[in-house]
Amino acid sequence: MLSDFLFRLRAIFRAKSMDTDLDEELKFHLDRQLEKSIQSGLSPEEARRRVRLDFGGATQVTEECRDARGIRALEALSQDIRYGFRTLRKNPGFTCVALITLALAIGANTAIFSVVHGALLRPLPYAGPDRLIVLNETHPRIGTITVSYPNFLDWRAQNHVFSGMAVMAGVGYNLSGIAQPETIRGQAVSSNFLSLIGVHPLFGRDFDPSEDKPGAAPVVMLTNPLWQSHFAGRQDVIGRSVSLDGRGFTIVAVLPPDFRTTDAVSVLEPLGVWLTNNTFATNRVNRGDTAAIGRLTTGVTLARARAEMEGIAARLATAYPQDNDHFGIALQPIRELFVGDIRPAIMVLFAAVMFVLLIACANVANLFLMRAAGRTREIALRVAIGATGGRIIQQMLAESFVVAGLGGVLGLGLAFAGMRAMSRLIPAAAMAGNGMNLNSAVLLFALGATALAAITFGLAPAMQSVPAGVHSRLKESGKSSAGGIRQNHWRTMLVVAELALSVILLAGAGLMVKSVERLIAVDPGFRPDHVLRLNLSLTPSQYPNSTAILAFWRQLLDGVRALPGVESAALGTDVPLTNSHSRGDITVEGMPLPAPGSFPHPDEHDVSPGYLRTLGVRLLGGRDFTNADSETAPNVAFINARLARDFFPGQDPVGKRFVPGRPDPGRDLEWITIVGVVDDTRMYGLANPSRLEIYRPLAQGPPGKMDLIVKSRIEPASLTPSIRRVLDS
Amino acid sequence: MSRIDLPQGTLDLLILRTLSLGPQHGWGISERVQRLSSEVLCIQQGSLYPALHRLERRGWIKARWGTSENNRRARYYELTRAGRKQLETETGLWKQLTTAVSQVLGEA
Structure with a gap:
């Protein structure tokens, strides 16, 4: 099959030299035949006449040889493609609509496929990545x-x-x-x-x-x-x-x-x-x-x-x-770790753009059908002068391949632009290696999508254009150019398919909008608008003890609060949505001691006064921290509403006490008094439930790494340079 | 003895068989067939060359330029491995066909 194709291809490219070869070969034959006839006793003229008669028309033999070499089929193809280009140029409106439709669909598919390839298909840059397992611990709570x-x-x-x-x-x-x-x-x-x-x-x-x-x-x-x-x-x-x-x-x-x-x-x-x-x-x-x-x-x-x-x-x-x-061990193949969260989103997107491609194909097929309606006479004429059904289909398909090919090239350009836009939306961690790019796999996909499109939208018009009977066609198009019953049948089917696909897409899109709406409706427990967050950490050698650390943080806060445009500023550890956390067991005064793995295990934050106001976290009861909650003052804390519900049901938690960790007989208990209850925050994303949380004043154990959060009256990012100046001083 | 035009489909078989004796140019092939068949079978030149090109495309024979007996440049054809296999198959089929046909004729 392949060698046959290569032979034909070679025959095309070397057609000229092959033709001369053939001439020489035939001449040799004639000469030998002539010699033989003369030897057998015929006169030269008579011999020449006989030989020519025997041989038949030289041109016909040459034609038949070319046919045998398979040149004609390919010549016809290139002729069809040229013809396709010509008809497209003659119908610029039709061409533009078809090309834009296809370019958008193929572009979207290629761009999304580059994501699928980058995140899901491309081999990870490891040896034998399938056998690499990431191990973590698990705990039911x-x-x-x-x-x-x-x-x-x-x-x-x-x-x-x-x-x-x-x-x-x-x-x-x-x-x-x-x-x-x-x-x-x-x-x-x-x-x-x-x-x-x-x-x-x-x-x-x-x-x-x-x-x-x-x-x-x-x-x-x-x-x-x-x-x-x-x-x-x-x-x-x-x-x-x-x-x-x-x-x-x-x-x-x-x-x-x-x-x-x-x-x-x-x-x-x-x-x-x-x-x-x-x-x-x-x-x-x-x-x-x-x-x-x-x-x-x-x-x-x-x-x-x-x-x-x-x-x-x-x-x-x-x-x-x-x-x-209660601790167990979680085993996770490494690819799952990288793409676990994002896989469904990618697959949904991919399915959606596939539908879009199908709809685009249906649209273009419809365009072709409508145009074919105006061409029945041309086709009937072609059939009348000897074109076979296969030949007509080939010609129509060549046209659709030309359209799809041009659309594919435009689509690649769109895909390239789209990839740059998308790479900013997709977390880099999910992309294996260097993110997405136009590599050979993606190009191959674009080529496949183009060919598929060409066949999908080209086949219907091609099939229906094959004449049932030339006579009826000539008569039919003589009366009207609206096309026959068969053609309407095809178009009806296309419209039905298009509608069905569109409904699926619309339903999917509607559900997604609904999900987003529900996420937006979730009360995060804090208000992040106009809040700037800077991650800061102090060098241990420069700030060896808690007094020095605290002094730095206080000075920083004073400096930032004095900046124009700043409404409030505060410091905190593990602020919401950053995905960092520190947690530990606590023992609530008077509670029956549970098994070691079942102690309350809240997230802990160290926060400065003003934290609640800056992040917009509601204080539900008790009081906020003040500067009076210092190292020498009694230990105090806030708890969040969920901790209050779970451990102080029906009581006022303000004034109750707890200790960090589990009771240790050999240790004096440093009781911490609850002075306030704050609202739950969605620490780990809007779709995830809130957890147990406690907040401790910064001065009672200042950490070396904190987040500076600033609520501003102006565009938050414009504050960054002046805050940097405060940091430098 | 009068000459017989070739029955449909036997031309390829004859060419392959002739070339199994050794490389030959187009004219040589038609001569050889004529001689081997005691001048009964005659290949129309008009169909010989298209057949040769078709066989070449299928990969059963291959062509190269050589020098003929009378010192002229001529295009020589020879059997490929695939051609040799094809010859065996077609010969088998031909024998089956002729046996069957002569049986029918013999009984008639």
Whole structure:
């Protein structure tokens, strides 16, 4: 089949030399025949006459040979395509409508497919990504939660289902020593991490197993984007030092461009650096920003691995009830981690644009049918002078392929523009590697969509144009040009299909609008409009104790509040919708002690006075914090409405007391008095339920990292430069 | 003996069979068929060349330029591996056909 096609193609391109070859070949034959006849005793004239008679018309033989070589079919095709272009030029209105319709549909499909490809289809930049499993802990009341490092060590030692297991701990740093200090995120990883996921540094060295132990020297690997933006992609960065939180880290490697890990990070550091003087490393109950990744041993299914890890979790819960009561282990294939949330949205969008493409095809098919109505006479004439049905269909299809091809090219341009717009709407974390682009797979898809479109909208008009009987056609179009019954039949079917598709699309779109409306109607418990948030962290070396830290925060607040345009300003940790949190058990005074895993486990915020007003969180009872709630004053807190409902049903919680953590006989209880109740906030997105929350005054334990929130009377972003000036001073 | 025009569909078989004896140009093929059939079978030149090009397109024979017995440039055809296989199939079919036809004729 293929060789036959290649032969024909060659025949076309070399048609000229083949024709001369053929002439020479036939001449040779004639000459030999002539010789033979003369030898047999005929006179030269008589011989020539006989031979010519025998041979038949030379032109006819040549034609038949060309036919046999299969040139004619392809010649006809190129003729049809040229004819298609000509008819399109003659009908600019028709052409424009058809092209715009197709370009929009093919463009939308290609753009969305580039997302599907980038997020769902493209292989992840790992070796054997299907066997890479991300492990977290789970708790029935909390859901998925990060991993306790001592637990990780036990998992790794006790399991038989993973051929290797690595750990990643999130870290945050102030990157300084550059024009504008900034906060960056990083991960501390065990030395087997890169080899486990099958990634090699672009250049430089991998971490060494000796760097897994506390006391390891501070070294970092740079991700490619950081290397490009801060070191201009220079090769000589190895051995140079970067300042993270004021401490010099030696650069040992640069990661490849497509590198990605479970978090958006700029640097990797050895696990040993993170383990040094870190209570998270030794305290089993602490669950920091830590996750594990394992490679399934060949032949082990995910279900078997889950069963085995469940067994390990149960053993650990029995062995360490204070730390592990009710805790299980969650196993998630790494691709699911990246695209889990966004997959349905992408698939819905893809289905929607597919429908749009089908509707566009139906529309263009209708246009073609209408035009064909005016062409019945032309077609009838063609048939009358000898065109076969197949030939007519080929001609009509060639026209639709020309239209679809042009539409496809325009669509690609639209897709390219659309991709740039979309890349700003889709979280980068969901896109494997470098986000979306026009790669060969996407181009192939566009080509496929174009061909499919051409056949879909070309076939109906082509089929119906095949004449049932030439006579009836000539007569029919003599009377009117509205087209016959058959044609109306096709058009009715198309309209029905179009309507059905449109109804599906409209219903889908309506449901989506409804969902968005319901999300908007959700009361988030705070008012984020005109609020600016800046993430700030202090360098431990410069601010060694809580007095210094508190002094800085107070000075900063005074400075920002004095800026023109600022209505109010406050500081807080883990403000809503940022997805960061810190949580811990509390013990409420007088409550019966539950099992270790069933203590109330609220989110904790440290906030400055003015936090509630700045974020618009309603105070339901009690009082706001003031500057009088200082380090030396009695410990106080707010709780949110849900905590009040759950633990003080039917009572006024103001004046009640609790302690952080679980009761410890050897420790004096530092009671915290509840002074206020605030409304629930949708901390983790509008679609997620509210949780238990407590708020503590900033002065009674000032943290080194906080969010500055500023409510302004003017456009919030315009405040950024003046706030930066306050920060610098 | 009078000459017989070729029955439908046997031309390809004859060409393939002739070329199985060795490479040959178009005129040589028609001569060889005539001689092997004791001058009974005669290939119309007008159908020989289209047939050759068709067989070439199907990949059963291939052509190259060579020098003829009388020192002229001539286009020589030879059997390909696929052509050899095709010859076997068609020969088999032909034998079945002729046996069946002569059986019918014999009984009539």
